[in-house]
Amino acid sequence: EVQLLESGGGLVQPGGSLRLSCAASGFTFSSYGMHWVRQAPGKGLEWVSGISGSGTSAYYADSVKGRFAISRDNSKNTLYLQLNSLRAEDTAVFYCAKTLKPCSGSNCYMRSGLDVWGQGTTVTVSS
């Protein structure tokens, strides 16, 4: 069974940092692009970042560019999101999600639906 399990959320002060993890199982992790999506309280889903299966290519939403960094360790089947310079508006549930189709081409992982999602981890930015 394909599973994704996020961890690392918590309460952090404005300006602080946090690293989220997403442990994957049940599929060939390195063959699939992965994404982070968040949902702020009372708001809709917002795409945050995506990364290729190899980890050599990544894209970010304008709202987090320069502050967040996505990465992956294919030897550990784990996806990461480093959150720096956190703001109150970053308070949200963060989900990791797997792309539907394996791909190796340039940014093909940005064109795929997200077929499996984790349960989410909550990040609260407050003093």
Place this chain on the structure above:
Amino acid sequence: QSALTQPASVSGSPGQSITISCTGTSSDVGGYNYVSWYQHHPGKAPKFIMYEVNNRPSGVPDRFSGSKSGNTASLTISGLQSEDEADYYCSSYTDRGASYVFGTGTKVTVL
């Protein structure tokens, strides 16, 4: 990366059909067939219910169907059931920064 536009709410009685629209631009919905739809019950993980405009993943009932015309994609739920009550989001690839964009979300209420 502006969000795609969806109606805030849509409602229908059990057994009826409803349609949710998702309006973008030629840079996203109109320019590519990479539109997906997700069903989200609060507190749970979003569920993938449609990809590449009109393709249903395995296990999704055929009551759900997708289409696209110009810059607007649509999700139709036929034979509405109580368990369909949830939030629905469209998404699309956008060539503005080779990015990914979600819709504003639609709350579906089964009367």
